[in-house]
Amino acid sequence: MPVRRLSLAVLLLTFILLASCDAPDWHPQPPSPGDSDARLKIELFPSASGSASKTGADAALKTPEFLAINKYVVVESQPDPDNSEDAVRAAIKILSDPQVLAVVGHSRSGTTRAALPFYAQAGIPVLMPSATSPYALYNFAEHEPWPSVDRLGKEPAYERFPNAFRLPPSDVPDQVDAIRATTKKLARTDNVPLAKIDSIKIKTKVMIICETTRRDGSDVYTKPMCDSLRKKNDSRFSPLIASYREIDLDTGDIYGIVTEVHAVKPSLIILVGYSEFARNLLEELKERQSTGGKMSDYTFIASEACFNPDLAQFGSNIYVTSSIDPAAVRCDTPEAQVLREEVKDKERTKSEPTEESFTFDALLILSGAVKDCEQTLNRECITRYLENNHLVLQGACQKYFIEKGERQNAKYMVYSNACNGRAGSPLQPVWSVEKGGEQVHGDGKWKCSQSN
Numbered sequence: 001m002p003v004r005r006l007s008l009a010v011l012l013l014t015f016i017l018l019a020s021c022d023a024p025d026w027h028p029q030p031p032s033p034g035d036s037d038a039r040l041k042i043e044l045f046p047s048a049s050g051s052a053s054k055t056g057a058d059a060a061l062k063t064p065e066f067l068a069i070n071k072y073v074v075v076e077s078q079p080d081p082d083n084s085e086d087a088v089r090a091a092i093k094i095l096s097d098p099q100v101l102a103v104v105g106h107s108r109s110g111t112t113r114a115a116l117p118f119y120a121q122a123g124i125p126v127l128m129p130s131a132t133s134p135y136a137l138y139n140f141a142e143h144e145p146w147p148s149v150d151r152l153g154k155e156p157a158y159e160r161f162p163n164a165f166r167l168p169p170s171d172v173p174d175q176v177d178a179i180r181a182t183t184k185k186l187a188r189t190d191n192v193p194l195a196k197i198d199s200i201k202i203k204t205k206v207m208i209i210c211e212t213t214r215r216d217g218s219d220v221y222t223k224p225m226c227d228s229l230r231k232k233n234d235s236r237f238s239p240l241i242a243s244y245r246e247i248d249l250d251t252g253d254i255y256g257i258v259t260e261v262h263a264v265k266p267s268l269i270i271l272v273g274y275s276e277f278a279r280n281l282l283e284e285l286k287e288r289q290s291t292g293g294k295m296s297d298y299t300f301i302a303s304e305a306c307f308n309p310d311l312a313q314f315g316s317n318i319y320v321t322s323s324i325d326p327a328a329v330r331c332d333t334p335e336a337q338v339l340r341e342e343v344k345d346k347e348r349t350k351s352e353p354t355e356e357s358f359t360f361d362a363l364l365i366l367s368g369a370v371k372d373c374e375q376t377l378n379r380e381c382i383t384r385y386l387e388n389n390h391l392v393l394q395g396a397c398q399k400y401f402i403e404k405g406e407r408q409n410a411k412y413m414v415y416s417n418a419c420n421g422r423a424g425s426p427l428q429p430v431w432s433v434e435k436g437g438e439q440v441h442g443d444g445k446w447k448c449s450q451s452n
Contacts, residue, residue: 040073040377042366043094045080045105046359051346053107053129056359059342063335065367072377073101073370075363080107082216084114091115095122101370102127102382104362109133110217113142120161125383127365128166129358132175132304132323133221137164137405149224153404165386165402167358167395168323169410169435171221175304176228177437178321178412179270180237182301185431185440186268186319189236197239205242207266209257209281211273213249221305222272229270242266249277258284262292271302278306282314309349312417312427319430320415326429329353331397335364339396361395368394411435 046053057075060066081087087106094100095118103119103126106112112131117139119126128136137160138152149172152158169175184190187204189197210226212219230244243264247257258281261269271278282300289295295315302311302320311318329336329352336353339360343353353360366382368389373381386393386402393400401409414431431442 038099039071040101041097041099042073042075042363043100043103043105044075044077044359045090045103045107045111046077047107047130048079048082052355053359055342055346056129056339056353056356057104057363058346059339059356060360060363060367062342063338063364063367065335065364065371069367069370069374072374073366080105080111082111084110084217087111087114088118091118095119095124100124101377101379102366104129104359104366106131108217108221109136110220112136113217113220116161116164120163123379123383124163125379125386126161126164127362127386128164128168129362130168130355131166132168132171134170134172134224135220137161137166146223149228160405162405163383164405165390165393166405166407167362167400167402169407169412171303172224172228173437174410174412174435175321175323176225176232177435178414178433179225179229179272179301179303180232180234181433181437181440182319182321182414182431183240183268183270184236186299186301187240189240190440194235197236201239204240204268205264205266206240206268206270207243207245207261207264208241208270208272210244210246211249211271211277212246213273213277215250216274218249218274218277221274222303225272225303229272240268247277249280254280254284257281258288258292261285261298262288265293265297267297267299269298269300271300271306273303274305275308275311278302278311279308282311282316286314307415307427309427312425317418318416318427319418320427321433322413322415322429323410324354324357325411325413325432326352326354328398329357329396333396335360335396357396361398361400364395365393365400414440 044057054077057077061075081090103124106115107130109131112128113136116126134149134152138158139161140147140158147158153160183206187200189200208229210222212222245257245260286295299317302318304322307320307322339353339356343350343356369382369385370377372385390402393402400407412433413429414433415427416430417425417427431440433440
């Protein structure tokens with residue numbers, strides 16, 4: 001797409017000119033006492049399609065931790081752009097402002113990947129509460145063939161951005177392991193002798209459908225997962241794959257995908273993409289079910305960004321992998337109580353926090369960093385605090401162990417609408433998948449009695 005590349009080239013030239021004019025001092029100093037207009041800024045990019053991150057931020061501003069540093073720092077919120085070009089423009093504007101101390105965002109992997117080079121150049125620390133693609137953390141030329149995930153951080157051309165720290169676990173390997181483990185559990189190949197896999201393969205066909213919409217950066221999110229699901233030779237998973245199909249929602253044809261589903265007749269369909277894609281596909285399948293079977297014939301395993309309560313209402317069993325562990329936000333700390341009350345007030349359909357917790361914890365962590373850097377409050381000190389405390393960054397209910405920018409001590413959950421053995425129930429957690437994907441806990445009903 002030459003027009004898109006030209007647009008990015010113009011933005012890059014603008015960035016170079018700005019950097020050459022304003023360098024070398026990118027490190028803001030604390031405001032004078034009582035000068036509220038000179039407070040430093042934490043820039044927050046909540047998703048334009050949901051309110052969870054904004055709710056988490058609003059709760060964090062009410063905590064004693066943030067109230068203790070608000071004489072120095074204010075949080076500025078702006079909707080996350082829905083494309084890479086606008087994310088670059090937002091990043092260029094931020095790096096030209098010496099009062100910006102840190103960034104929390106962006107909400108999507110594509111916009112994060114586009115903006116991070118600019119924040120890195122200015123030394124702005126970035127806490128990532130929702131972007132989960134491994135590509136988001138690493139520097140490489142987007143207009144050239146993308147490297148495989150196993151080369152990231154291991155070759156000079158693909159170095160990690162040192163200013164970025166991700167709070168949820170990465171898609172590769174963590175979410176891929178959860179998808180693979182869920183598939184094997186549903187296909188019942190997880191514990192059978194390998195000699196019997198071929199007989200199971202005849203009965204259980206798996207189709208992988210991967211959204212690659214470039215306009216909104218979906219390919220940054222989906223490509224590493226889809227590549228990993230296809231390439232890794234897992235003797236209990238790989239033989240089950242009967243079909244693989246990619247679709248760009250701007251140029252592809254959902255009707256054609258459904259036609260292929262009817263031809264392959266898979267019993268398990270893996271969806272890797274965003275909720276718009278998942279909903280469009282299920283709507284088309286439901287509309288054409290009289291010509292290609294019933295919705296109950298299909299069981300779907302969807303990636304985290306597909307997570308939408310509406311998916312439970314299409315008449316199929318749905319399993320959605322998620323980094324949201326309900327147990328990790330159900331504690332009795334004062335901070336957790338502040339978050340819980342904010343969620344109940346703002347998110348009327350929820351009884352407990354979910355994705356709000358990552359933005360909330362990001363601001364708690366930055367509050368601790370600001371307090372520690374009180375005498376020398378600048379970007380460099382904040383980044384150094386995050387690096388020095390990477391083993392024990394404290395959130396409301398959990399400590400984050402972040403090694404080389406990546407979360408290390410998390411597990412993935414699996415949510416389903418088949419919690420009570422029938423499709424149509426609310427999406428609720430049914431299994432937890434330990435790191436590595438070898439241990440799946442829960443018997444399919446272990447959380448059914450709890451609220452969604």
